[in-house]
């Protein structure tokens with residue numbers, strides 16, 4: 001369906017620009033109205049296939065599952081806010097118990113907040129409390145959020161950091177971004193030199209390993225460009241943490257909740273972290289942040305960390321229903337992810353062979369990125385071309401989001417139908433062909 005830019009759309013965007021402070025929007029004039037399943041509609045009736053899951057939130061279809069919508073209405077009619085951090089309520093406890101069944105043995109403590117950045121703030125503070133150490137390690141190209149603690153970890157774009165320093169005590173290290181190796185090497189002959197670098201430089205010349213509380217890692221980097229590291233890299237990072245008494249924190253805010261093929265993205269690497277953070281898809285469309293820690297780390301002293309809205313009963317109703325949906329449909333979801341990953345990767349790899357601007361195609365599960373380059377030899381980032389592909393696809397009824405410097409994310413709902421998936425890929429390919437002047 002061709003997009004029609006109507007006076008109504010123009011009016012809302014003009015009013016938005018007057019009163020809304022700032023966002024991260026690009027050029028796509030999408031003004032939301034309603035949606036269900038594979039599709040979302042704007043205020044003028046333009047229909048779009050969703051390849052964005054609205055920033056990896058609608059992992060099980062636009063507007064979440066029907067069960068979650070029903071649970072939200074029913075809970076909203078009873079009680080919304082139970083002041084869970086000051087009083088008690090059963091629903092958040094039952095949800096925490098249910099959630100812990102998805103974690104490795106020994107995980108037993110859950111903290112609720114409202115967003116990914118807050119889930120990471122809690123993880124930063126807990127790591128400091130549990131280890132009595134001050135520093136944190138994070139990776140270049142990472143995104144952990146925008147509040148000052150998690151922004152101190154974030155290192156994917158200067159625009160996100162400039163003017164906001166000084167930051168907390170974080171030391172950054174290279175991530176295994178093999179398509180653009182920060183050390184100029186090639187995998188696998190590199191011998192995972194980036195993990196070695198962490199030991200040889202940051203931990204030998206900048207910060208004492210004895211002062212590092214935790215290493216924060218995204219098992220698959222999200223905002224930084226959908227970068228999938230080799231398994232050995234993640235294993236080596238785990239080993240460095242263990243050898244030095246540091247915690248490993250897996251930021252699963254984007255990659256978790258089945259997006260990268262498993263409930264916990266870290267499970268793809270055969271590694272267990274000590275603290276996990278979740279948000280986005282967990283609330284099925286409502287805000288929730290979740291921090292989960294190993295029992296053996298101990299308890300956070302009373303009053304050391306808390307909030308107002310954590311454990312909100314409506315968010316918890318949505319989250320618990322979403323989790324029940326996942327558990328009930330686990331086999332089918334895993335099979336769908338495998339099959340749809342194959343369809344997307346086959347198609348994108350063929351595009352890579354055919355079009356000079358498609359430099360790299362990579363992903364795990366249904367967390368797939370396409371990196372655009374001026375040409376395959378120079379690998380110069382094709383930012384304008386990437387933006388043009390996103391806009392042209394939008395004009396033809398496909399919603400997608402950029403990430404990294406010149407990457408497009410392909411993150412449809414896991415439940416997308418095969419026909420919508422193929423129609424979306426046709427729209428994407430036509431946009432790429434146009435961008436190549438073919």
Ligand SMILES: Cc1ncc(COP(=O)(O)O)c(C=O)c1O
Pocket residue numbers: 115116117118120143144145146218222223251252253254255279280
């Ligand atoms: C990996 C990761 N961590 C943390 C965040 C921050 O989450 P929020 O925007 O809910 O604060 C994001 C958001 O994109 C993310 O992708």
